[in-house]
Amino acid sequence: MRAAVDSGPVTFVGPEAAQARDRAGGELVVFVIEPCLAKAHGPSFQYCRDGRLIKAFSFETPYYRGGEEPDLLRPALTVANLIGPQADLDRDDNEGRIVEATTGFFSLPELEMP
Numbered sequence: 001m002r003a004a005v006d007s008g009p010v011t012f013v014g015p016e017a018a019q020a021r022d023r024a025g026g027e028l029v030v031f032v033i034e035p036c037l038a039k040a041h042g043p044s045f046q047y048c049r050d051g052r053l054i055k056a057f058s059f060e061t062p063y064y065r066g067g068e069e070p071d072l073l074r075p076a077l078t079v080a081n082l083i084g085p086q087a088d089l090d091r092d093d094n095e096g097r098i099v100e101a102t103t104g105f106f107s108l109p110e111l112e113m114p
Helices: 015-024 074-079 094-106
Strands: 002-007 010-013 027-032 044-049 052-058 061-066
Touching (some): 044 094, 074 094
Antiparallel strands (some): 002 010, 002 027, 044 052
16 A cells, blocks of 8 residues: 655655654545455545545545545546446556546646555
8 A cells, every 4th residue: 555645845655654644634535456355455545634534435436435535536537537427447447547546636647556
């Protein structure tokens, strides 16, 4: 799992990210891109703000949404044809499209998928 928190001039990555968020409030974006396949967990995404889960979904089912604002990414995922009437999930690049739509929505740097 890779997590990052931007706290002014310092970016915390990994376990320090949650600690920094708890100290200062703020936002945490988590991409789980190397999940436990033996337990059938696919890649997933979580977005927390001020210690609350705002948005979460599995890459396998981006249309099942969780969190306090389940429709937060609806516009970005709809434009990427990942949800909605034009959804096309039969492609080989779904994970990349999800990452691209999500990082674009949050103005994050490009995430390298394994």
